[in-house]
Amino acid sequence: MAARIAVPANARRGDNIEIRVAIQHPMETGYRTDDNGTAIPKNVINKLACRYNGVEVFRAEMGSGISANPYLSFFIVAGSSGELRFDWVDDSGVAGSERAAILVAG
Protein backbone atom coordinates (compact mmCIF):
# COMPACT_ATOMS: atom_id res chain seq x y z
CA MET A 1 0.00 0.00 0.00
CA ALA A 2 1.59 3.16 -1.18
CA ALA A 3 1.14 6.16 1.05
CA ARG A 4 1.98 9.80 0.80
CA ILE A 5 2.56 11.62 4.03
CA ALA A 6 3.19 15.33 4.31
CA VAL A 7 4.97 16.43 7.47
CA PRO A 8 6.84 19.73 7.64
CA ALA A 9 10.53 18.86 7.94
CA ASN A 10 11.21 21.80 10.27
CA ALA A 11 9.07 23.34 12.97
CA ARG A 12 9.40 25.58 16.00
CA ARG A 13 8.59 24.19 19.41
CA GLY A 14 4.94 24.78 20.25
CA ASP A 15 3.89 25.19 16.66
CA ASN A 16 0.71 23.57 15.47
CA ILE A 17 1.70 21.58 12.44
CA GLU A 18 -0.60 20.00 9.92
CA ILE A 19 -0.07 16.36 9.03
CA ARG A 20 -1.61 15.08 5.84
CA VAL A 21 -1.92 11.41 5.01
CA ALA A 22 -3.11 9.81 1.76
CA ILE A 23 -3.01 6.06 1.36
CA GLN A 24 -3.65 4.17 -1.85
CA HIS A 25 -6.44 1.75 -1.04
CA PRO A 26 -9.74 0.87 -2.79
CA MET A 27 -11.71 1.05 0.50
CA GLU A 28 -13.95 -1.70 -0.86
CA THR A 29 -17.48 -1.22 0.49
CA GLY A 30 -18.67 -4.81 0.13
CA TYR A 31 -21.62 -3.67 -2.00
CA ARG A 32 -19.89 -4.02 -5.34
CA THR A 33 -19.75 -7.04 -7.63
CA ASP A 34 -17.05 -7.99 -10.09
CA ASP A 35 -17.55 -8.73 -13.80
CA ASN A 36 -18.79 -12.24 -13.02
CA GLY A 37 -21.40 -10.97 -10.60
CA THR A 38 -19.71 -12.26 -7.48
CA ALA A 39 -19.66 -9.91 -4.54
CA ILE A 40 -16.37 -8.22 -3.71
CA PRO A 41 -15.90 -8.54 0.05
CA LYS A 42 -15.69 -5.42 2.19
CA ASN A 43 -12.11 -4.36 2.73
CA VAL A 44 -11.36 -0.96 4.18
CA ILE A 45 -8.52 0.48 6.21
CA ASN A 46 -10.31 0.32 9.55
CA LYS A 47 -7.63 1.82 11.73
CA LEU A 48 -4.87 4.34 11.34
CA ALA A 49 -2.72 5.58 14.21
CA CYS A 50 -0.10 8.30 14.34
CA ARG A 51 2.54 8.15 17.04
CA TYR A 52 4.92 10.99 17.81
CA ASN A 53 8.08 9.70 19.45
CA GLY A 54 6.17 6.64 20.59
CA VAL A 55 3.12 8.44 21.97
CA GLU A 56 -0.18 8.13 20.13
CA VAL A 57 -1.36 11.60 19.13
CA PHE A 58 -4.09 10.72 16.66
CA ARG A 59 -6.14 7.70 15.71
CA ALA A 60 -8.79 7.20 13.07
CA GLU A 61 -11.31 4.37 13.00
CA MET A 62 -12.86 4.23 9.59
CA GLY A 63 -15.67 2.40 7.85
CA SER A 64 -16.84 1.99 4.29
CA GLY A 65 -18.09 5.59 4.35
CA ILE A 66 -14.57 6.88 3.79
CA SER A 67 -13.72 7.41 0.13
CA ALA A 68 -11.29 5.27 -1.81
CA ASN A 69 -7.67 6.30 -1.33
CA PRO A 70 -8.40 7.75 2.09
CA TYR A 71 -7.13 11.21 2.86
CA LEU A 72 -6.75 12.61 6.35
CA SER A 73 -5.44 15.83 7.73
CA PHE A 74 -4.93 16.66 11.41
CA PHE A 75 -2.76 18.81 13.66
CA ILE A 76 -0.10 18.05 16.23
CA VAL A 77 1.96 20.28 18.48
CA ALA A 78 5.67 20.22 17.71
CA GLY A 79 7.33 19.09 20.94
CA SER A 80 10.78 17.70 20.31
CA SER A 81 12.70 16.49 17.31
CA GLY A 82 12.11 12.91 16.45
CA GLU A 83 9.90 10.66 14.46
CA LEU A 84 6.29 10.41 13.45
CA ARG A 85 5.15 6.90 12.83
CA PHE A 86 1.98 5.95 11.00
CA ASP A 87 0.48 2.49 11.23
CA TRP A 88 -2.65 1.24 9.54
CA VAL A 89 -4.41 -2.04 8.92
CA ASP A 90 -7.25 -3.10 6.63
CA ASP A 91 -10.02 -5.69 7.04
CA SER A 92 -8.00 -8.37 5.26
CA GLY A 93 -5.24 -7.93 7.83
CA VAL A 94 -2.80 -6.21 5.52
CA ALA A 95 -0.89 -3.64 7.53
CA GLY A 96 1.15 -0.71 6.36
CA SER A 97 3.41 1.75 8.05
CA GLU A 98 5.32 4.86 7.24
CA ARG A 99 7.62 7.13 9.18
CA ALA A 100 8.63 10.73 8.86
CA ALA A 101 11.40 12.64 10.63
CA ILE A 102 10.74 16.02 12.13
CA LEU A 103 13.28 18.61 13.28
CA VAL A 104 12.02 20.94 16.00
CA ALA A 105 13.96 24.12 16.76
CA GLY A 106 13.73 26.23 19.91
Place this chain on the structure above:
Amino acid sequence: MKSFFKRRLVLARLAALFALPLLTLRRAHAQSEALDAMVAKITGGAPLRSGRVKLEIPVLADNGNSVSLRVAVDSPMTPASYVKSIHLIAPKNPRPNVAAFFFGVGAGRAQISTRIRLSGSQGVLAIAALSDGSFWSATAEVAVTVSACWDAS
Protein backbone atom coordinates in the same frame (compact mmCIF):
# COMPACT_ATOMS: atom_id res chain seq x y z
CA MET B 1 -76.28 -2.88 -3.87
CA LYS B 2 -74.33 -1.19 -6.59
CA SER B 3 -74.18 2.07 -4.72
CA PHE B 4 -72.92 0.24 -1.66
CA PHE B 5 -69.88 -1.02 -3.52
CA LYS B 6 -69.27 2.36 -4.97
CA ARG B 7 -69.43 3.89 -1.54
CA ARG B 8 -66.96 1.29 -0.28
CA LEU B 9 -64.60 2.05 -3.14
CA VAL B 10 -64.67 5.71 -2.37
CA LEU B 11 -64.00 4.98 1.29
CA ALA B 12 -61.08 2.72 0.43
CA ARG B 13 -59.59 5.37 -1.81
CA LEU B 14 -59.96 7.95 0.88
CA ALA B 15 -58.32 5.68 3.42
CA ALA B 16 -55.44 5.02 1.04
CA LEU B 17 -55.00 8.71 0.50
CA PHE B 18 -54.60 9.29 4.22
CA ALA B 19 -52.48 6.20 4.83
CA LEU B 20 -49.81 7.22 2.32
CA PRO B 21 -48.38 10.21 4.20
CA LEU B 22 -48.74 8.23 7.43
CA LEU B 23 -46.56 5.47 6.00
CA THR B 24 -43.84 7.85 4.88
CA LEU B 25 -44.02 9.57 8.23
CA ARG B 26 -43.55 6.26 9.96
CA ARG B 27 -40.53 5.48 7.79
CA ALA B 28 -38.98 8.84 8.64
CA HIS B 29 -39.70 8.15 12.27
CA ALA B 30 -37.99 4.75 12.13
CA GLN B 31 -34.95 6.38 10.56
CA SER B 32 -34.71 9.03 13.25
CA GLU B 33 -35.03 6.28 15.86
CA ALA B 34 -32.11 4.42 14.30
CA LEU B 35 -30.13 7.67 14.30
CA ASP B 36 -30.99 8.26 17.97
CA ALA B 37 -29.68 4.78 18.78
CA MET B 38 -26.44 5.50 16.96
CA VAL B 39 -26.02 8.80 18.75
CA ALA B 40 -26.77 7.15 22.10
CA LYS B 41 -24.04 4.61 21.41
CA ILE B 42 -21.55 7.46 21.18
CA THR B 43 -22.88 9.68 23.96
CA GLY B 44 -23.93 6.91 26.31
CA GLY B 45 -27.21 8.70 26.91
CA ALA B 46 -25.66 12.09 27.74
CA PRO B 47 -27.42 15.06 26.13
CA LEU B 48 -26.21 16.09 22.70
CA ARG B 49 -26.00 19.85 22.36
CA SER B 50 -25.65 21.73 19.12
CA GLY B 51 -22.81 24.20 18.81
CA ARG B 52 -19.04 24.41 19.24
CA VAL B 53 -18.62 22.11 16.24
CA LYS B 54 -18.08 23.52 12.79
CA LEU B 55 -18.80 21.17 9.92
CA GLU B 56 -17.64 22.43 6.55
CA ILE B 57 -19.02 20.39 3.69
CA PRO B 58 -20.26 21.42 0.25
CA VAL B 59 -24.00 22.13 0.02
CA LEU B 60 -24.05 20.45 -3.37
CA ALA B 61 -21.83 17.44 -4.03
CA ASP B 62 -21.55 16.30 -7.64
CA ASN B 63 -20.13 12.92 -6.77
CA GLY B 64 -21.17 11.02 -3.67
CA ASN B 65 -18.11 8.82 -3.91
CA SER B 66 -15.87 11.58 -2.66
CA VAL B 67 -17.16 14.50 -0.65
CA SER B 68 -14.50 16.49 1.14
CA LEU B 69 -15.30 17.85 4.56
CA ARG B 70 -13.66 19.54 7.52
CA VAL B 71 -14.71 19.34 11.13
CA ALA B 72 -13.32 21.85 13.61
CA VAL B 73 -14.27 21.99 17.26
CA ASP B 74 -13.90 25.09 19.41
CA SER B 75 -11.56 23.85 22.14
CA PRO B 76 -8.27 25.08 23.69
CA MET B 77 -6.88 21.51 23.49
CA THR B 78 -5.09 21.77 26.85
CA PRO B 79 -4.77 18.85 29.30
CA ALA B 80 -7.60 20.45 31.31
CA SER B 81 -9.99 20.90 28.41
CA TYR B 82 -9.72 19.01 25.18
CA VAL B 83 -11.71 17.14 22.58
CA LYS B 84 -11.45 13.40 23.00
CA SER B 85 -13.00 12.37 19.71
CA ILE B 86 -14.97 13.43 16.66
CA HIS B 87 -17.58 11.11 15.14
CA LEU B 88 -19.08 11.34 11.67
CA ILE B 89 -22.51 9.94 10.87
CA ALA B 90 -24.22 9.80 7.47
CA PRO B 91 -27.73 8.54 8.40
CA LYS B 92 -28.75 7.44 4.90
CA ASN B 93 -25.59 5.50 4.15
CA PRO B 94 -25.91 1.70 4.31
CA ARG B 95 -23.34 1.88 7.10
CA PRO B 96 -24.05 5.23 8.75
CA ASN B 97 -21.03 5.21 11.05
CA VAL B 98 -18.55 6.78 8.68
CA ALA B 99 -15.56 7.30 10.97
CA ALA B 100 -14.32 8.23 14.42
CA PHE B 101 -11.21 10.26 15.14
CA PHE B 102 -9.44 10.20 18.50
CA PHE B 103 -7.07 12.88 19.74
CA GLY B 104 -4.13 12.24 22.03
CA VAL B 105 -2.22 14.63 24.27
CA GLY B 106 -0.07 15.91 21.43
CA ALA B 107 -2.94 16.83 19.14
CA GLY B 108 -2.76 20.55 18.56
CA ARG B 109 -6.20 21.30 17.22
CA ALA B 110 -9.51 19.52 17.33
CA GLN B 111 -9.75 19.58 13.58
CA ILE B 112 -9.77 16.98 10.84
CA SER B 113 -10.28 16.94 7.10
CA THR B 114 -11.15 13.91 5.04
CA ARG B 115 -13.24 12.68 2.13
CA ILE B 116 -16.36 10.61 2.61
CA ARG B 117 -18.90 8.65 0.58
CA LEU B 118 -22.53 9.71 0.61
CA SER B 119 -25.35 7.49 -0.54
CA GLY B 120 -27.81 10.18 -1.56
CA SER B 121 -28.71 13.61 -0.26
CA GLN B 122 -28.79 13.74 3.51
CA GLY B 123 -27.89 15.59 6.66
CA VAL B 124 -24.38 14.71 7.77
CA LEU B 125 -23.85 14.76 11.51
CA ALA B 126 -20.59 15.48 13.35
CA ILE B 127 -20.38 14.79 17.08
CA ALA B 128 -17.54 15.90 19.34
CA ALA B 129 -16.86 14.23 22.68
CA LEU B 130 -15.20 16.65 25.10
CA SER B 131 -13.01 15.87 28.09
CA ASP B 132 -15.60 17.30 30.49
CA GLY B 133 -18.07 14.64 29.39
CA SER B 134 -20.23 16.88 27.23
CA PHE B 135 -21.18 16.16 23.65
CA TRP B 136 -21.59 18.77 20.93
CA SER B 137 -22.76 18.42 17.38
CA ALA B 138 -23.31 20.06 14.04
CA THR B 139 -25.45 18.97 11.10
CA ALA B 140 -25.09 19.96 7.46
CA GLU B 141 -27.45 19.12 4.64
CA VAL B 142 -25.71 17.92 1.50
CA ALA B 143 -27.46 17.49 -1.85
CA VAL B 144 -25.78 14.68 -3.77
CA THR B 145 -26.18 14.59 -7.55
CA VAL B 146 -24.63 11.18 -8.18
CA SER B 147 -24.89 8.94 -5.16
CA ALA B 148 -22.12 6.61 -4.06
CA CYS B 149 -23.00 2.90 -4.36
CA TRP B 150 -24.72 3.33 -7.73
CA ASP B 151 -21.89 3.13 -10.19
CA ALA B 152 -19.03 0.74 -9.70
CA SER B 153 -16.26 3.16 -8.92
